[in-house]
Amino acid sequence: MGSITIKDVATDAGVSTATVSHVINRTRYVSQEMTDRVNSSIMKLKYYPNLLVGSLRSKKSNTIGIVIPSISNETFGALAEGIQKTFFNLNYNIILCNTSYDTELEEKALNTMIMKQADAIILISVADYSNKMKEIQEMGIPVILVDRMYPGVSIDMVRINNFKGEYDVVKYLIDRGHRRIGYVDRKLEQSHSREQRNGYIEALKDRDIPFDPKIVVRAEGHDFNAGVEVAKRLMKLAPDITAVAAYYDIVAVGVMRGLMDLGYSIPDDISVVGFDGMKVTEVTYPRLTTVLTPIDTMVEKVCEVVVKRLEEKSKDSEAIKSFEPVDIVIESELIVRESSK
Amino acid sequence: MGSITIKDVATDAGVSTATVSHVINRTRYVSQEMTDRVNSSIMKLKYYPNLLVGSLRSKKSNTIGIVIPSISNETFGALAEGIQKTFFNLNYNIILCNTSYDTELEEKALNTMIMKQADAIILISVADYSNKMKEIQEMGIPVILVDRMYPGVSIDMVRINNFKGEYDVVKYLIDRGHRRIGYVDRKLEQSHSREQRNGYIEALKDRDIPFDPKIVVRAEGHDFNAGVEVAKRLMKLAPDITAVAAYYDIVAVGVMRGLMDLGYSIPDDISVVGFDGMKVTEVTYPRLTTVLTPIDTMVEKVCEVVVKRLEEKSKDSEAIKSFEPVDIVIESELIVRESSK
DNA sequence: AACATTTGCGTAATCGTTTACTATTTGTGG
DNA sequence: CCACAAATAGTAAACGATTACGCAAATGTT
Numbered sequence: 001m002g003s004i005t006i007k008d009v010a011t012d013a014g015v016s017t018a019t020v021s022h023v024i025n026r027t028r029y030v031s032q033e034m035t036d037r038v039n040s041s042i043m044k045l046k047y048y049p050n051l052l053v054g055s056l057r058s059k060k061s062n063t064i065g066i067v068i069p070s071i072s073n074e075t076f077g078a079l080a081e082g083i084q085k086t087f088f089n090l091n092y093n094i095i096l097c098n099t100s101y102d103t104e105l106e107e108k109a110l111n112t113m114i115m116k117q118a119d120a121i122i123l124i125s126v127a128d129y130s131n132k133m134k135e136i137q138e139m140g141i142p143v144i145l146v147d148r149m150y151p152g153v154s155i156d157m158v159r160i161n162n163f164k165g166e167y168d169v170v171k172y173l174i175d176r177g178h179r180r181i182g183y184v185d186r187k188l189e190q191s192h193s194r195e196q197r198n199g200y201i202e203a204l205k206d207r208d209i210p211f212d213p214k215i216v217v218r219a220e221g222h223d224f225n226a227g228v229e230v231a232k233r234l235m236k237l238a239p240d241i242t243a244v245a246a247y248y249d250i251v252a253v254g255v256m257r258g259l260m261d262l263g264y265s266i267p268d269d270i271s272v273v274g275f276d277g278m279k280v281t282e283v284t285y286p287r288l289t290t291v292l293t294p295i296d297t298m299v300e301k302v303c304e305v306v307v308k309r310l311e312e313k314s315k316d317s318e319a320i321k322s323f324e325p326v327d328i329v330i331e332s333e334l335i336v337r338e339s340s341k
Numbered sequence: 342m343g344s345i346t347i348k349d350v351a352t353d354a355g356v357s358t359a360t361v362s363h364v365i366n367r368t369r370y371v372s373q374e375m376t377d378r379v380n381s382s383i384m385k386l387k388y389y390p391n392l393l394v395g396s397l398r399s400k401k402s403n404t405i406g407i408v409i410p411s412i413s414n415e416t417f418g419a420l421a422e423g424i425q426k427t428f429f430n431l432n433y434n435i436i437l438c439n440t441s442y443d444t445e446l447e448e449k450a451l452n453t454m455i456m457k458q459a460d461a462i463i464l465i466s467v468a469d470y471s472n473k474m475k476e477i478q479e480m481g482i483p484v485i486l487v488d489r490m491y492p493g494v495s496i497d498m499v500r501i502n503n504f505k506g507e508y509d510v511v512k513y514l515i516d517r518g519h520r521r522i523g524y525v526d527r528k529l530e531q532s533h534s535r536e537q538r539n540g541y542i543e544a545l546k547d548r549d550i551p552f553d554p555k556i557v558v559r560a561e562g563h564d565f566n567a568g569v570e571v572a573k574r575l576m577k578l579a580p581d582i583t584a585v586a587a588y589y590d591i592v593a594v595g596v597m598r599g600l601m602d603l604g605y606s607i608p609d610d611i612s613v614v615g616f617d618g619m620k621v622t623e624v625t626y627p628r629l630t631t632v633l634t635p636i637d638t639m640v641e642k643v644c645e646v647v648v649k650r651l652e653e654k655s656k657d658s659e660a661i662k663s664f665e666p667v668d669i670v671i672e673s674e675l676i677v678r679e680s681s682k
Numbered sequence: 683a684a685c686a687t688t689t690g691c692g693t694a695a696t697c698g699t700t701t702a703c704t705a706t707t708t709g710t711g712g
Numbered sequence: 713c714c715a716c717a718a719a720t721a722g723t724a725a726a727c728g729a730t731t732a733c734g735c736a737a738a739t740g741t742t
Contacts (some may be wrong), residue, residue, distance in 0.1 A: 003480060003481070005697095005698055005699085006698065006699060006700095007698075007699095015721075015722085016721065016722045016723075017698085017699075017700090017722095017723095018700080018701075018721070018722060018723080018724095019720095019721060019722075021699070021700060021701080022700095022701095022721090025700085027700085027701085028701095028720090028721090029719075029720070029721095030720080030721080031719090031720070031721090034720085034721080046476060046480075048452065048455045048456050048480075049456055049698085049699075050397075050456065050458060050697095050698055050699070051456040051457050051458070051699095052393045052396050052397065052402060052457065052458050052698090052699095053397055053697075053698040053699040053700085053727090054698085054699055054700070055393050055699095055727095056391075056393065056394055056397070056697095056698085056699070056700085056726090056727045056728065056729090057699065057700045057701075057726070057727045058699095058700070058727090059727085061393060063436075063457075070422060071412060071418050071421055071422045071425070072415070072418040072419045072421075072422045074413070074415075077412050077413040077418045078413045080412055080413075080437075081411060081412045081413045081439050084412070084437060084438065084439050085439060085441070088438065088439075088446075088449075088450075093436050093438070093453060093457060094436065094437050094438075095404075095434050095435065095436050095437075096421075096425060096435050096436075096437045097425065097429065097434070097435075098422050098425055098426060098429075100426070105429075108429075109429075111389065112392075112434060114389045115389050115390055115391065115392040116392050116393065116404075116434060117391060117392070117393050135387060139344060139387075139389075140344070224623060224624045250624070253624050254624070257624070257626065260626070279621075280620075280621050280624065282565060283565045283591070283594050283595070283598070283621060283625070284624070284625070284626075285598065285601070285625075285626060346727090346728055346729080347728065347729060347730095348728075348729095356691080356692085357691065357692045357693075358692090358693095358728090358729075358730090359691070359692060359693080359694095359730080359731075360690090360691060360692075361729095362729070362730060362731080363691090363730095363731095366730085368730085368731085369690085369691090369731095370689080370690070370691095371690075371691080372689095372690070372691090375690085375691080390728085390729075391727095391728055391729065392729090393728090393729090394697090394727075394728040394729040394730085395728085395729055395730070396697090396729095397696085397697045397698065397699090397727095397728085397729070397730085398696065398697045398729070398730050398731075399697090399729095399730075400697085683742100684741100684742090685740100685741085685742090686739100686740080686741075686742100687738100687739080687740070687741090688737100688738080688739070688740085689736100689737085689738070689739085690735105690736090690737085690738095691734105691735090691736090691737105692733105692734085692735085692736100693732105693733085693734080693735095694731100694732095694733090694734105695730100695731090695732080695733095696729100696730085696731085696732095697728105697729090697730090698727105699726100699727090700725100700726085700727085701724100701725090701726085702723105702724095702725080702726095703722105703723085703724085703725095704721100704722080704723075704724100705720100705721085705722075705723090706719100706720085706721085706722095707718100707719080707720080707721100708717100708718080708719075708720095709716100709717080709718075709719090710715100710716085710717080710718095711714105711715095711716090711717100712713100712714090712715090
């Protein structure tokens, strides 16, 4: 394809390619006259530099890889958007992969990021890829793990204090007088799920309320209908409960509906609380008490860490191989609304 | 940075770089013995080919640019996710930019896509960049415009039939006996907004119901609260209406709340319908009647067009300069739920 | 046996930039 | 007037892959 190259510009302006390059990148002094000539040739020919080529020499692609389970998840989407915006201002672009919670796809995505020369990789993982992480780091690519934790792996992490979040909301329920608090949980494969449930358990323990595994029920899915179903199951098992905490807002909204279907009034008969701070919690009736994940803060922290690692790398390309990983824990915020009392 | 290159592999395996390249790409016969030696060197050295370099010669980056107002918008996010998945299977990656509905950012994003050598660009635009589009196409880059329309520009478009969608839902209301149907609209800068409102107007006209501009009110924002507010405003203006159609689901959900706050019962006193088919419409009480945008179909169509253009381009790199643009119109689907009768 | 063809692989040009090195001109102090 | 520095811009190597071309050995043909 006959696209315009720097050579065409150089010829048109009657200068060398070096001068054109220096004009574009302001990387050495060029006289006003030359500069003007180059710039007008660029305009005239509609020259767009090929940034991929530049990366060849400079060893810098100005690309950040984001590997994420699903961009259409509200939290992940907002996270990705925030990161993209921040880095766009810093002249970086985002190359994005959804893994659909699939371990194989995740590995494929990581490989792609490597081969496309991502300067750094931001990962919300579904697997425990300690070895892969080490390998990537040894190639000089910083990896930042978000909202996940690999115990015992030397890797930067930015994560939510899921334990504290759930602890706080359950404690809030207890302080309002609730003693029989059902908990809707999920598969406990990943650490954040376990931590969150431990928050529920610890809150009970700290207030001397016995932990009753019978009122901990598992949702069959991550959606509204799973919540509806689980609510009915829970009330059949334990009609004496006065509050339900769910691990996820959407499920909690389903729980509310399930309870209302059974004739319970919320919060008068039963209080319901969720987790995550999704937008939907503001529009239900009653609005849902939840634990808000401060996405802005997460974005900020993630970007800070990435920028820091990139700076270190630009000074010393081997820096990442002997670094002190950070572990930033972000506190979530209890949002009390009308679904609980 | 001492990263492993094809040369290292060649040296280690005792072959030429050509052979390594051919083994990796299966682009000419290499004896079993050589192949094995090369492959084990690749494993041993953990070699990852630099894909950016390949793009230099092949003029193909295997990257698709997506320029979108906001990835955390539910519809756009799902669209981006679908496109990413489809193209990942075809060995393409996505480089993504949010424009935040900002014209300047949009242009900057497009420039980046050009400079990062995107093989094609998928654009949900906020501006009317006819000239820019022409320029991009002249560079041999296919541009597909999604959910937007540039009248009179030679460009591939995949869009929703917003007119028909709104027409259908208003017609449905009329057929249920409604005569005074309020409409909540937005700024009419972009064509899809105008088309949607025209659907409302035409539906009335076709059933000989006079169009009353007094019951068309503008929401001050795209969110729940705007809906709450506009509902109250509308009912003060025209207490005789029996149904409200809103241009957007979230706003419609707000309208429901606003009406309920005023003591109306939905759908017994007033029917409410939305537009877009967002997830939230399935979890409100009552669930919202809406017009569903079939995202899967959109993704499919968009990808089909892009793939087609890429194929044409690979056969004849100048193809895009003299192509017959497609204009694919996708019909949305009326979903009747309990918020209307 | 002589020549042609096929097989298998290496050499080196190439892609479009960046940048180290070099060259030319102009300026300055002794 | 010379030696040397500063200012300005050009030449060409380098980045890491792909691929056109060429060559040697093996095989086939007459």
